Amino acid sequence: MKIARVAGTVVSPISHPFFDGQRLLLCDLVDPAGAGADTAGGYLIAVDVVDAGVGDQVLICDEGTSARQILEIDTGPIRSIIVGIIDAIN
Amino acid sequence: MQLGRVTGTVVATIKAQGLDGVKFLIVQPLDKHQQDRGSPVVAADAVAMAGPGELVYYVASREAAEALEERFVPVDHAIVGLVDQVTLAQDSR
Numbered sequence: 001m002k003i004a005r006v007a008g009t010v011v012s013p014i015s016h017p018f019f020d021g022q023r024l025l026l027c028d029l030v031d032p033a034g035a036g037a038d039t040a041g042g043y044l045i046a047v048d049v050v051d052a053g054v055g056d057q058v059l060i061c062d063e064g065t066s067a068r069q070i071l072e073i074d075t076g077p078i079r080s081i082i083v084g085i086i087d088a089i090n
Numbered sequence: 091m092q093l094g095r096v097t098g099t100v101v102a103t104i105k106a107q108g109l110d111g112v113k114f115l116i117v118q119p120l121d122k123h124q125q126d127r128g129s130p131v132v133a134a135d136a137v138a139m140a141g142p143g144e145l146v147y148y149v150a151s152r153e154a155a156e157a158l159e160e161r162f163v164p165v166d167h168a169i170v171g172l173v174d175q176v177t178l179a180q181d182s183r
Contacts, residue, residue: 005182006179008176008177009176009177010147010173011177012147012171012173012174014171014172015137015170015172016137016171018157018170024091024147026093026122041121041122043121044091044092046091064153077154077157078153079153
């Protein structure tokens with residue numbers, strides 16, 4: 001899983017039917033050791049199922065089978081999913 | 091999933107089984123500011139509505155094939171949505 005910070009939202013009115021009604025957030029990947037530093041502009045567009053907001057530090061699972069398992073579906077072109085909101089990193 | 095810009099189309103008459111009728115587009119990966127980032131890829135168009143110039147988001151790896159009607163096909167990038175708007179927070183611009 002990856003640590004990221006929600007940077008913004010992505011609006012997509014026309015998408016694969018699977019994404020209908022799903023909330024998409026653009027998340028900057030952050031380096032856990034670098035106090036929230038950007039990892040060379042890396043980012044992911046992830047489906048949000050935990051009601052994360054812009055500015056939140058989140059945990060992203062970037063793997064298809066796990067993502068489908070969380071959404072309780074057998075098939076679907078999804079890979080990145082926000083699975084938690086991070087309170088603190090020590 | 092990542093942002094991309096469709097820059098062209100690819101026509102291939104002879105394709106692997108299961109890819110008949112699938113539209114292929116050239117997609118330039120973008121960073122969050124919609125600037126070019128890395129090398130272009132050829133992606134299957136799973137929304138069947140994307141065209142050159144369009145801002146899209148695409149999925150890579152095995153999940154790309156999941157976007158198509160025939161799911162067990164050799165595809166590693168697929169366009170899964172057209173993007174209308176990307177709104178970034180003030181401090182991440």
